[in-house]
Amino acid sequence: MPLPDTMFCAQQIHxxxxxxxxxxxxxxAAIRTQPAxxxxxxxxxxxxxxxxxxxxxxxxxxxxxxxxxxxxxLTQGLLKVLHKQCSHKRYxxxxxxxxxxxxxxxxxxxxRALLQLDPCKDKIEWIKFLALGCSMLGGSLNSSxxxxxxxxxxxxxxxxARIPFETFSYVYRYLSKLDSDILQGDTETYxxxxxDTLESRKNGMIGLADFFILKRKV
Amino acid sequence: xxFLQSLGPDRLRYRRPxxxxxxxxxxxxxxxxxxxxxxxxxxxASDGRVRAQGAxxxxxxxxxxxxxxxxxxKGRRRWEPRSxxxxxxxxxxxxxxxxxxARSQLTSPGERRGGKxxxxxxxxxxxxxxxxxxxxxxxxxxxxxxxxTRTASLLAQFPEVPKPDSLGRPLLNRxxxxxxxxxxxxxxxxxxxxxxxxxKTPGRKCLEAPPPGGTPGxxxxxxxxxxxxxxxxxxxxxxxxSCPGNLPSRPPSxxxxxxxxxxxxxxxxxxxxxxxxxxxxxxxxxxxxxKRSDRAAGVASRLPDRSSPAMGTYTYTYTSRPRALPxxxxxxxxxxxxxxxxxxxxxxxxxxxxxIRGNTYALQMGPLPGQPDPLEIQRQQQAKRRAxxxxxxxxxxxxxxxxxxxxxxxxxxxxxxxxEEIADRIIEVDVECQTDAFLDRPPTPLFIxxxxxxxxxxxxxxxxxxxxxxxxxxxxxVLVGKTIEQSLLExxxxxxxxxLWASQHAYEELRSAELAEVQRLEEQERRHREEKERRKQQQxxxxxxxxxxxxxxxxxxxxxxxxxxxxxxxxxxxxxGGYFYDPIERDIEMGFLPWLMNEVEKxxxxxxxxxxxxxxxxxxxxxxxxxxxxxxxxxxxxxxPEDGLGGPGAMGAPLTDEEFLKRSMSQPQGPLSDRDxxxxxxxxxxxxxxxxxxxxxxxEEEEDxx
Numbered sequence: 001m002p003l004p005d006t007m008f009c010a011q012q013i014h015x016x017x018x019x020x021x022x023x024x025x026x027x028x029a030a031i032r033t034q035p036a037x038x039x040x041x042x043x044x045x046x047x048x049x050x051x052x053x054x055x056x057x058x059x060x061x062x063x064x065x066x067x068x069x070x071x072x073x074l075t076q077g078l079l080k081v082l083h084k085q086c087s088h089k090r091y092x093x094x095x096x097x098x099x100x101x102x103x104x105x106x107x108x109x110x111x112r113a114l115l116q117l118d119p120c121k122d123k124i125e126w127i128k129f130l131a132l133g134c135s136m137l138g139g140s141l142n143s144s145x146x147x148x149x150x151x152x153x154x155x156x157x158x159x160x161a162r163i164p165f166e167t168f169s170y171v172y173r174y175l176s177k178l179d180s181d182i183l184q185g186d187t188e189t190y191x192x193x194x195x196d197t198l199e200s201r202k203n204g205m206i207g208l209a210d211f212f213i214l215k216r217k218v
Numbered sequence: 219x220x221f222l223q224s225l226g227p228d229r230l231r232y233r234r235p236x237x238x239x240x241x242x243x244x245x246x247x248x249x250x251x252x253x254x255x256x257x258x259x260x261x262x263a264s265d266g267r268v269r270a271q272g273a274x275x276x277x278x279x280x281x282x283x284x285x286x287x288x289x290x291x292k293g294r295r296r297w298e299p300r301s302x303x304x305x306x307x308x309x310x311x312x313x314x315x316x317x318x319x320a321r322s323q324l325t326s327p328g329e330r331r332g333g334k335x336x337x338x339x340x341x342x343x344x345x346x347x348x349x350x351x352x353x354x355x356x357x358x359x360x361x362x363x364x365x366x367t368r369t370a371s372l373l374a375q376f377p378e379v380p381k382p383d384s385l386g387r388p389l390l391n392r393x394x395x396x397x398x399x400x401x402x403x404x405x406x407x408x409x410x411x412x413x414x415x416x417x418k419t420p421g422r423k424c425l426e427a428p429p430p431g432g433t434p435g436x437x438x439x440x441x442x443x444x445x446x447x448x449x450x451x452x453x454x455x456x457x458x459x460s461c462p463g464n465l466p467s468r469p470p471s472x473x474x475x476x477x478x479x480x481x482x483x484x485x486x487x488x489x490x491x492x493x494x495x496x497x498x499x500x501x502x503x504x505x506x507x508x509k510r511s512d513r514a515a516g517v518a519s520r521l522p523d524r525s526s527p528a529m530g531t532y533t534y535t536y537t538s539r540p541r542a543l544p545x546x547x548x549x550x551x552x553x554x555x556x557x558x559x560x561x562x563x564x565x566x567x568x569x570x571x572x573x574i575r576g577n578t579y580a581l582q583m584g585p586l587p588g589q590p591d592p593l594e595i596q597r598q599q600q601a602k603r604r605a606x607x608x609x610x611x612x613x614x615x616x617x618x619x620x621x622x623x624x625x626x627x628x629x630x631x632x633x634x635x636x637x638e639e640i641a642d643r644i645i646e647v648d649v650e651c652q653t654d655a656f657l658d659r660p661p662t663p664l665f666i667x668x669x670x671x672x673x674x675x676x677x678x679x680x681x682x683x684x685x686x687x688x689x690x691x692x693x694x695x696v697l698v699g700k701t702i703e704q705s706l707l708e709x710x711x712x713x714x715x716x717x718l719w720a721s722q723h724a725y726e727e728l729r730s731a732e733l734a735e736v737q738r739l740e741e742q743e744r745r746h747r748e749e750k751e752r753r754k755q756q757q758x759x760x761x762x763x764x765x766x767x768x769x770x771x772x773x774x775x776x777x778x779x780x781x782x783x784x785x786x787x788x789x790x791x792x793x794x795g796g797y798f799y800d801p802i803e804r805d806i807e808m809g810f811l812p813w814l815m816n817e818v819e820k821x822x823x824x825x826x827x828x829x830x831x832x833x834x835x836x837x838x839x840x841x842x843x844x845x846x847x848x849x850x851x852x853x854x855x856x857x858x859p860e861d862g863l864g865g866p867g868a869m870g871a872p873l874t875d876e877e878f879l880k881r882s883m884s885q886p887q888g889p890l891s892d893r894d895x896x897x898x899x900x901x902x903x904x905x906x907x908x909x910x911x912x913x914x915x916x917x918e919e920e921e922d923x924x
């Protein structure tokens with residue numbers, strides 16, 4: 001409310017009761033997300049908040065790794081954020097996506113580069129974009145799959161990141177398709193073998209352990 | 219004699235001295251009014267004396283009895299609760315009656331006096347000039363002083379007594395009677411006076427025990443007097459204060475003539491200064507100081523002073539200043555701590571009569587056996603009462619001064635020469651002071667310090683008081699700071715929690731993987747183990763079979779060898795057993811030979827039988843022959859034993875039938891042997907060997923028989 005003309009003491013200043021809460025949530029989000037450009041991100045945050053969209057907030061705090069060495073500031077967390085924001089629909093508008101990308105203070109060039117891998121017109125299937133992002137994260141296909149699994153999984157963090165095998169296979173195929181080195185036959189056999197291992201399990205979920213063997217420290 | 223109560227703070231009481239102290243002067247009794255002592259007067263005077271004394275006594279007692287109010291109260295009130303109305307009456311008569319009558323009567327004595335004085339050349343003070351005649355109060359004891367009837371009467375009589383000078387008054391009063399006396403004396407020490415004195419004495423005596431009933435006349439008119447009591451004193455209450463004013467005027471009028479007349483009187487000789495003024499101050503001084511010794515002098519000195527302006531320039535001097543006899547008794551105790559009571563003898567409690575001795579429980583038991591019983595006591599009490607009544611009656615019957623004539627008043631007058639200060643009872647006055655009721659302490663008035671400092675004014679304009687940015691800064695600080703801090707904390711917490719969870723999940727994952735591995739391994743292990751078991755089992759069986767087989771083989775071999783020799787031995791044993799026999803031979807053995815034997819036996823038996831039969835026949839015959847022989851020949855001593863013997867002996871071997879018969883006839887015993895021999899012989903064929911021994915024995919028997 002507008003300040004009265006005559007205010008004499010500090011007690012007269014009125015603070016809206018909702019303000020502290022909003023501030024706190026915002027601050028926490030900012031701390032968690034650690035945006036490079038707080039202002040930009042804040043604009044995206046509040047606009048998403050006002051619209052009622054999922055907020056561009058990381059669930060877990062992730063120290064920003066955007067240094068000079070790695071060109072992209074893209075992290076798994078960010079991808080997750082994007083996924084959170086965009087996963088509700090299958091196809092994502094490119095403009096919107098770009099907006100979101102920007103809000104995350106990610107360099108737009110990377111965005112473009114990503115899109116160049118699989119060029120599309122106006123919208124893109126989100127899964128694909130995600131896959132592309134994952135591929136950008138990790139060098140190899142396997143690592144990309146791992147990232148994907150971790151992003152897509154509903155399991156708690158650290159647990160067996162399981163995703164439906166269909167998704168896995170779809171993405172795997174897509175990525176392998178994009179990657180010209182990998183042969184189609186190999187992909188299929190690989191997938192088949194994987195499937196066999198999954199036969200025993202009833203749920204049809206593929207987890208990290210199935211294809212990604214962690215190097216155990218002896 | 220007049221008994222005066224002291225007036226003023228000193229409370230000196232003067233009484234006539236004791237009989238012992240009394241100066242034996244044959245002074246005539248003087249009626250207070252100054253009338254020449256008449257036969258009537260002495261009585262009256264005595265009555266007055268009596269009354270006066272009685273009044274004094276009563277006053278004293280009343281004062282003691284009545285308690286506090288009485289001493290303080292004006293004299294008139296004090297007299298009201300007096301014991302006997304008669305006494306009151308007497309008093310009243312002396313005092314109160316004197317009051318109204320005083321006016322009338324005062325004139326008379328005054329006039330009388332005045333007349334007397336007039337006779338001496340003194341100016342006569344008109345009664346009309348008396349203040350009480352003018353309506354002023356003449357109550358003798360009205361003023362606040364403790365005045366007895368005597369005083370009252372005196373005052374009434376002598377209005378000129380100066381009131382303020384309490385000392386003066388008594389002195390003056392004293393003076394007056396003295397003067398009266400002197401006057402009387404001056405008139406002439408005649409009999410009446412003297413008579414008065416003796417009359418006085420018995421009166422005094424009587425007065426030692428104040429008459430209970432007072433004068434008969436008092437009794438008679440007691441009602442009236444009592445009723446009248448209140449009246450006169452009421453009147454005097456009108457102007458008590460006028461007394462002091464009035465009184466001072468009195469003495470001078472009276473006294474100077476007296477003084478003048480009493481020149482030759484030694485007592486009333488006083489050194490009088492020329493100026494009245496001189497007298498007054500000295501008198502006053504004397505009164506203020508309250509010295510008895512000076513009183514007389516002061517009064518004396520004053521009197522002439524007072525009198526002088528009214529009466530002229532008469533002065534009176536004393537050769538010896540009249541003074542009260544010093545009281546021998548101590549009036550005031552030396553120290554406050556010593557209580558003013560009867561002399562306390564600090565005695566031994568054991569010998570104190572007030573302490574009850576003996577049983578306390580037996581106190582109520584009534585009269586002791588040695589003492590008279592209650593009836594006796596009662597009788598004694600009655601007797602006492604009767605005696606008392608008798609005494610009272612006697613008192614009543616005792617001649618007293620007749621009641622004063624109408625218009626007059628009896629007043630007690632002191633006629634003794636000496637005045638003595640009465641000091642048997644210390645005058646005590648109760649003074650009290652009352653403070654106000656407790657009041658609350660009033661609140662302290664506010665202390666408002668004086669204003670110091672400079673006044674400065676200032677004007678505050680718009681916007682000067684409040685600067686938003688400034689004011690909001692702390693708020694913002696708190697808000698933002700707190701928010702950030704809180705969110706940081708929360709984020710950290712969440713992060714920590716999430717990390718924990720993540721690690722936990724990872725660990726769980728790992729664990730499950732390991733678990734799976736473990737399980738697999740376990741499974742593998744189990745399978746291996748089972749396999750191993752199976753193999754082992756198999757092997758065991760194999761071994762077992764092998765063993766068995768070997769054993770079987772060995773057993774077979776052994777058995778074979780063992781049974782190799784079996785067959786021939788078997789045949790041999792059978793052959794030996796006769797299982798392999800010749801049938802013909804067997805038949806012969808079995809069949810023919812037994813038949814043969816039987817046939818043989820039979821044949822043999824025939825021969826045997828025959829012999830036996832023969833034997834029997836022989837025997838019979840022999841027996842018969844024997845018996846026949848015995849019958850025939852008994853004593854045949856001999857039988858043919860030798861036959862027998864011979865028979866058998868002779869023929870031993872060839873035994874024929876003859877021999878048999880011989881033997882049987884020779885010997886009855888012989889048959890037996892015969893038989894035997896027969897038998898023997900029979901069987902000879904068979905057993906030759908046997909026969910021979912038998913024969914031998916037979917031979918012996920035959921020998922024996924023989």
